[in-house]
Amino acid sequence: MWRTGWRERLQNLRSLGLELWRDKAGFTGVVMIAALLFMALAAPLLAPHSPADQDLMARLKPPVWSEKGTWNHILGTDHLGRDVLSRVIYGSRVSLLVGAAVVLVAGIFGTMLGLIAGYARGRADNIIMRWIDTQVAFPGLLLALIILAVIGPSLITVIIVLSINGWMVYGRMTRSAVLSVRETAYVEAAEVLGCNSRRVIFRHVLPNLTSPLLTLAILEFARIVLAEAALSFLGLGIQPPATSWGLDVSSGKDYMFRAWWLVTFPGLAISITVLAINLVASWMRLISDPQEREKQFARQMAARGRKHRRKEAAVL
Amino acid sequence: MGRYIIKRLWHGVIVIFGVTIFVFVVTRLVGDPVKVMLPLEATIEQRAAFEKQLGLDRPIWVQFVDFMTALARLDFGDSLWQHRPAMTIVFEKLPLTLELAFLGIGLAFVLSIPLGIVASLRPGGISDRSTIFVSLIGLSVPQFWLGLLLIVIFAVQLRWLPTSGVDTPAHIILPTVTMALPALARMVMIVRSSMIDELNQQYVKTCTAKGLPIYRVVGVHALRNASLPVVTLCGWELIRAIAGYSVVVETVFAWPGLGLTAIQAIEREDLILLQAIVFTVAVIVVFINILMDLVYTLIDPRLKLA
Numbered sequence: 001m002w003r004t005g006w007r008e009r010l011q012n013l014r015s016l017g018l019e020l021w022r023d024k025a026g027f028t029g030v031v032m033i034a035a036l037l038f039m040a041l042a043a044p045l046l047a048p049h050s051p052a053d054q055d056l057m058a059r060l061k062p063p064v065w066s067e068k069g070t071w072n073h074i075l076g077t078d079h080l081g082r083d084v085l086s087r088v089i090y091g092s093r094v095s096l097l098v099g100a101a102v103v104l105v106a107g108i109f110g111t112m113l114g115l116i117a118g119y120a121r122g123r124a125d126n127i128i129m130r131w132i133d134t135q136v137a138f139p140g141l142l143l144a145l146i147i148l149a150v151i152g153p154s155l156i157t158v159i160i161v162l163s164i165n166g167w168m169v170y171g172r173m174t175r176s177a178v179l180s181v182r183e184t185a186y187v188e189a190a191e192v193l194g195c196n197s198r199r200v201i202f203r204h205v206l207p208n209l210t211s212p213l214l215t216l217a218i219l220e221f222a223r224i225v226l227a228e229a230a231l232s233f234l235g236l237g238i239q240p241p242a243t244s245w246g247l248d249v250s251s252g253k254d255y256m257f258r259a260w261w262l263v264t265f266p267g268l269a270i271s272i273t274v275l276a277i278n279l280v281a282s283w284m285r286l287i288s289d290p291q292e293r294e295k296q297f298a299r300q301m302a303a304r305g306r307k308h309r310r311k312e313a314a315v316l
Numbered sequence: 317m318g319r320y321i322i323k324r325l326w327h328g329v330i331v332i333f334g335v336t337i338f339v340f341v342v343t344r345l346v347g348d349p350v351k352v353m354l355p356l357e358a359t360i361e362q363r364a365a366f367e368k369q370l371g372l373d374r375p376i377w378v379q380f381v382d383f384m385t386a387l388a389r390l391d392f393g394d395s396l397w398q399h400r401p402a403m404t405i406v407f408e409k410l411p412l413t414l415e416l417a418f419l420g421i422g423l424a425f426v427l428s429i430p431l432g433i434v435a436s437l438r439p440g441g442i443s444d445r446s447t448i449f450v451s452l453i454g455l456s457v458p459q460f461w462l463g464l465l466l467i468v469i470f471a472v473q474l475r476w477l478p479t480s481g482v483d484t485p486a487h488i489i490l491p492t493v494t495m496a497l498p499a500l501a502r503m504v505m506i507v508r509s510s511m512i513d514e515l516n517q518q519y520v521k522t523c524t525a526k527g528l529p530i531y532r533v534v535g536v537h538a539l540r541n542a543s544l545p546v547v548t549l550c551g552w553e554l555i556r557a558i559a560g561y562s563v564v565v566e567t568v569f570a571w572p573g574l575g576l577t578a579i580q581a582i583e584r585e586d587l588i589l590l591q592a593i594v595f596t597v598a599v600i601v602v603f604i605n606i607l608m609d610l611v612y613t614l615i616d617p618r619l620k621l622a
Binding site for chain 1: 327328330331334335338339342343452453455456457458459460461464465467468472555558559560563564567578579581582583585587590591593594597598601602605
């Protein structure tokens with residue numbers, strides 16, 4: 001069996017890092033996501049207050065840089081005197097948790113069905129693709145509303161509802177990729193050598209789908225962070241004692257005209273998170289698409305050529 | 317062509333049937349409609365009477381047959397919240413949602429084509445990069461927050477436009493812009509990338525070589541070939557606007573369309589009204605889907621054979 005040695009892996013990782021460093025937008029995105037992850041994991045250490053601590057004496061305090069602001073509440077307080085900064089820090093947990101959970105559930109389910117459809121073909125393929133086509137044509141959010149209205153909103157329901165709505169893209173993409181990989185010589189060779197279908201799928205087909213699936217998962221992550229925020233904003237997502245950015249924008253909405261910071265900061269947090277993920281996703285698409293890579297490479301070579309010629313001209 | 321339309325219509329019927337079964341199963345089997353709709357302190361007698369009123373005490377298959385026959389007559393029963401037929405309310409609110417969705421997506425479509433073309437003329441140039449950057453930001457800002465920001469800026473600070481409601485024509489400006497911006501960001505990206513692909517084709521070189529002015533090469537030859545993905549996305553955006561974004565935008569601006577009514581129905585635990593809304597939107601979505609497929613065959617004659 002062929003395995004990459006750790007030395008080679010390190011080399012690969014280094015060249016990937018170099019490439020990331022060259023793409024400034026992608027690099028910024030990765031750094032921002034790392035910071036967010038740290039914020040979510042270390043929330044109790046970073047937050048100056050507990051997100052649920054009410055202080056009715058210090059209600060609707062503005063951020064520190066305005067006249068009445070205090071260093072005790074850097075981003076101000078809400079209508080119950082809760083610290084906005086702490087709530088923003090804790091809110092990152094919900095967003096990232098829901099995003100990761102939904103990407104995992106929907107991704108695994110969709111990829112599995114896509115693998116089955118693409119590899120088995122025939123009846124299974126037909127049934128699965130019909131199912132996907134029908135569900136894609138469903139008005140997703142409205143069906144989500146019905147489920148939420150009947151079961152009642154909670155963290156778990158949000159994850160379930162968003163997963164039900166989001167697995168089809170993975171299924172479609174995996175199936176079409178499997179259909180093309182199936183015809184390649186190495187899959188045929190594996191079959192001739194007597195690998196059973198499970199081994200062919202997991203050892204020979206799936207590894208070749210990693211990078212498109214990863215790119216899709218990152219894009220979906222961004223979409224889900226936005227969807228969770230929207231559901232929580234509508235009052236159908238995370239419920240009050242818990243914190244979520246969408247929920248905070250919704251409760252700040254009533255005080256919007258007196259206290260602009262209540263809607264601004266959680267909304268900004270959502271935007272920055274999604275922007276960071278989008279930056280990483282577009283970088284991923286660039287490096288994982290061979291055609292794009294070629295363009296990129298050609299551009300670099302051309303630039304290097306120009307520089308070289310200029311140098312020569314300067315010497316002459 | 318005729319066979320194709322029939323096939324598409326058939327698929328549409330299956331989707332609507334699927335939605336109905338889904339709604340039926342979720343509301344009757346997964347959840348307990350009586351528990352959702354009656355207050356917690358309701359007595360056993362009240363619950364039984366309510367079950368009888370909704371016909372929930374009968375076997376499930378009788379309920380299903382009843383549900384489907386009532387549906388065929390477009391009769392969902394009376395809304396528990398407003399005490400009048402649910403479909404009447406839906407038809408009252410529907411035009412407002414359609415107006416907002418069509419205006420918003422129309423605005424996005426009209427703006428996305430010139431912006432996308434300008435970006436595509438020099439890939440990697442300054443206008444291209446700034447378009448991508450602005451689009452990325454547009455993709456990342458949550459729509460409800462965008463709406464609130466617009467209210468704060470244009471209604472509260474500048475006092476140019478009303479905050480919410482439907483009283484004057486000026487009331488539709490902010491909701492339309494809020495509806496349009498995220499869609500615009502996505503559409504500009506698609507216009508840009510499909511125009512770049514087309515401008516690299518051989519026929520574009522031929523056109524330029526034979527001396528056609530650049531605006532004809534880009535605006536007529538390349539644009540027509542690049543329009544298929546754009547029209548596809550436009551259809552999708554319209555569907556998403558009606559079946560999804562309208563809920564958010566209407567809630568932010570208190571725009572009394574179907575989306576806001578759906579949220580109010582959930583708050584008042586009125587499953588009957590919610591069912592009627594979901595069913596209506598499903599029919600509209602299916603209808604737009606079929607329409608989109610027909611538009612493709614008009615734009616791209618190659619698809620006619622499929």
